[in-house]
Amino acid sequence: MSMFEPTMLEHINTFLQLILKSTHTSEPFDMSSHCQNLGFDIIGSLAVGQRLNLQLDDTNRILLRLLIVAKYRVNMIMHLPPLRVFNPVLKMIPSRQARDFTRILANIFTARTAQSVDSQRDLYSFLQKPASEGIFENIWSEIVFFITAGGTPPATTVCALFFYLSRNPECYKLLTDEIRLAFSSADEITSGSQLSSCKYLRACINESLRINPPSLATLWREQLEGTGEFITIDGHVVPRGTQVGVNIYALHHNAEYFPEPFSFKPERWLALEQAGDSESSNLSKMHNAFVPFIVGPRSCVGKTMVYQEVSLIIAKTLWYFDFERCPGALGKVGEGDAGNQNGRNRVGEFQLFDVFNSHHQGPILVFTTRGDFHADLEPHTQSVR
Template sequence: MDISDVIAPDFLYVSLLVALYGILLLSYRILLHPLKAYPGPFLARLSDIHNGYYAMRKSLHLVSRSDHQKYGKVIRHGPNKLLFNTPKALHDIYNNDMVVKSYVYSVFIQTPGVHSLFTVVDKQHHTAKRRIVGQVINDRAFSTSGALSALFFYLSQSPSCYERLATEIRSAFATSHEIRGGPKLAGCQYLRACIDEALRIAPPVPGTMWREPAANNSKPLIIDGHYIPPGTQIGVNIYAIHHNPEYFQDPFTFKPERWLSETPEAQRKSMQDAFSAFSVGYRGCAGKAMAYLESSLVVAKTLWYFDFERAPGKLGEVGGGRPGSHNGRSRLDEFQLYDIISGAHDGPFLIFTSRGDSSASERR
């Protein structure tokens, strides 16, 4: 007897079983799954292939926002995933003892059993690690390169914002030596508004920080009025909520003044509730204060010593979108982020010119 006569029937039998299992699984996810009533992309309801494909293209944040526009504020973005787009959900999820970091963070563990502040799930272990990080945070501030790049990109193409910020900084300080942490720097309100606007429009982490119900929950988990079944992944996409026009009017327009008193208080309160550049709750970024200080010092020192403008020609367009693009990157004046957990980016390319009056004032 030829061995192929034995293997062929067995292979066919196994193939039929796998196909049957696949059909039953997909049918369950569409017809019987606890999340079946939630809208969302059809492929995402069947498989995580939907998210995986766009994650590989570094554009999942763009697709998440687009899907919210199509399907609503609460969407099924995976067989066992619910994606929210409201401030209430933001705080219900990330400031809640009944949820823990999703198991998906385990893929970032490089050494078994060794966790970083980013990957640790247990709350007590996270608190202990955060305490250690807090003790050395003065030597290791949160990376601000993305927000600063975005800020310089938008200032270079927003003459009125550039002029207002430059005037504030150059009027607030008599010499560059005064530019340091303290009341004068903290009093530069437009500077802080520019930094907040850059963090909103180009958040350092533009994707979704997935969470799941804690295994020891004795009470039902309710997120923005929705009961969350055990085993469900839940999250808010930061890029999507930061570009939701319900909370941020003209969301793709760089408008630092939206954060100042010239904007009605009720609108500012709505924006603050939806703002999550550093996350919220006990897992919020431990380096938030240092990030603001570092960004403020860099921008203030730069505008004290220099004027800058976009590089000429095509080089000056680096960092923006491409008109006619159909992948969510068609806005030439939008600083483009590439979602690889943090927001990778290109550009901008700028030309800096030394300010003669600043050097003269330093010598006096």
Template sequence: MTLGNIISTFVAYATYVLIPYIVLVIAYRVTLHPLATYPGPFLAKLTDGYAGLQALARRTHTNIWLNHDKYDIYQNPRVTKSHLYVASRLGGNPSIFSTFDRELHRQKRQVMGQPINDRSMRIFEPTMSQQIDVFLRLLLQGSHSSEPQNMTDRCQRLGFDTVGHLAFGCDLKLQTEEANRVMIRMLTMAKMRSIRALRRGIEASTISTPSWRSTPSRGGIYDGILWPEAIFFMTAGGTPPATTLSALFFYLSRYPECYEKLATEIRTQFSSARDIQGGPTLAACKYLRACIDESLRMAPPSLTTLWREQAADDPERGTAPLVIDGHVVPPGTQFGVNLYALHHNEEYFPDAFTFNPNRWLESEDPSDKQHRAFAPFIVGPRSCAGRAMAYLEVSLAMAKTLWYFNFHRAPGPLGEVGQGTKGVEKGFANVNEFQIRDMFNANHDGPYLVFRPRGDHCNELI
């Protein structure tokens, strides 16, 4: 028998087996599978590869927005993080992000929460303000030539420089030096292979200019704490302020009435830049907080679906079924809420794709459904511990920027960077929406803005 005949015979037998198998799997998934009657895309019923396809296209958040209903699952004591989180562990060691054990998470949260609570932020604020001043001086430098500035780059460098001081007690100099900026790409992409390379590079001091390694440590909170926590903290502490600031710059440059109202509030609430600091006066800037919350709503820093499953140690497992919103969820099923989909649900946020800070001023009742559906830092015991840090950093950076500068979107094609494109798939076609892509963290570019010094105020920055 020739090789050709052998191959032909093999293909024939494989076809006889494969085709019936595929037919049986499809028939089972469409008719008999425990989730067969649940709503959702038909292709998703046939193959788990549907989710992988959406992830590769970095559009999981918009896809779920099109198909997603809100379910109360994150504070259910019978569920835990999905086993998929194991893939995010460095060297097999669980971090606060990837641990399933509730008691271990509580202990890690207690340790991590102390350096980033409200009281600690008041102590850290002078260091944060120093990094914001670097940010402002670079904006001033660019304003002399009317050079359009990419706010994603500026804000990411600020975010990671700030958290570098908090986590490691040293200056990464990402704002001022080119050499170490590869760290930002590694951390924002959240690729585990890249993060492992990042760890090796830091430990071996192989990043091009290790000047930040030679800076004497001031006792960063991760001196002596495992690397998985440090890497997670860098990502979780640097990304939310950067994404929120980038989105806020985008929307203020597109909504002139919001820009004018916020600029007026800042410039009348404070008498000098030195007065712009954490405290009652900054807290009284209600419109600033409303603008920040609206940016967090429209561009949540984490776009990934936070997958959950029934806990293996659930005492009711096998006796009482897990029921969510009236639906029985079989053991082993992955389920989750996507923040982008939740924050763009018209039931909770009418006219959801319009930047409207006033929606947060019309009702400050935390019990209304709008406030209950707003969860940029997640809810429950696994909520983000860095909430206070993110709000303080964004508030100070935006308030000081509006004190020192006027800004507008760049002319020409650069002014369109960051916006949606008409005629493309739904979810990415809105020209007045800041476009973010799902790479675990929000991945984005732009906006490009032109800054003008406001009177003689910028002399203080020189």
């Protein structure tokens, strides 16, 4: 990951230049679409060493729109597996969009295979040998899965955090103060001890992952063959063949573990660090119940990268810019609706939609520059359309 960081920072710089451009005209900045483009540019480079270039050019952005459709389908099948029978039928329906999707992916794959395997330190370079030895059936399906798994969730975490910062001035002040005191220039903001010393930043990221876990679907599990006829969970006998799962959103909003579960309170994570022995039992319960990446052998392989990527995006953005929510109706995008009858009535909660991981809109913010700090971003803005 440290070898990959310069590439990651290049993509983050483009993101910052787009924010800078928005400040020239006080244009509203839609975090969801910009962060998605950034997330996929980063993961595309890591997966196949190719610039998907979603931030600067809309040619490949259709990939994101079609991925959402695909994720809706996968999500339905995951919860109701018999729906799988319709898959072959759906695949037979000719659609221009499906052709575009295949064509863009084919172009990306062809460009990568035209280069020597070791020309880039990307996922392809690591998987190519085991794939050629038959360990994988299809290297490209592994890579598409990796891009899908790693593109959206970091964007969700950044968007959720900016949503809560735009509504919690005290948190906003504590976080900006911490970052602006920890560094003396933007170039210093890289992975390392200075960034790790930003404890409030880490607490804000954890609180964002808690209150808006990007992986929303219940991840079903089944008892393995040859391990008996049943398992006992919390006193309940569950026969083999039954699918069991704990929904992360539900667990993260259980007041027994997270008091005031619908309030954005980064302080709860600082308390965990500072706790003495007398408090530590409740706090360690909280720690154990915090599972945005789940636990065990199938837990997320991207966890370390997530903290690196999200910390860099947030620290760099707050280094250069101040922001507030857009005035008027646009400023409400992403929040709940007090009159909603279906559980989406919490105005102060960033709304996620379960499409296996999550789909969301907003927050829409207005950024302003902080002093002259943006001078080192300025020369590049011509390349940003």
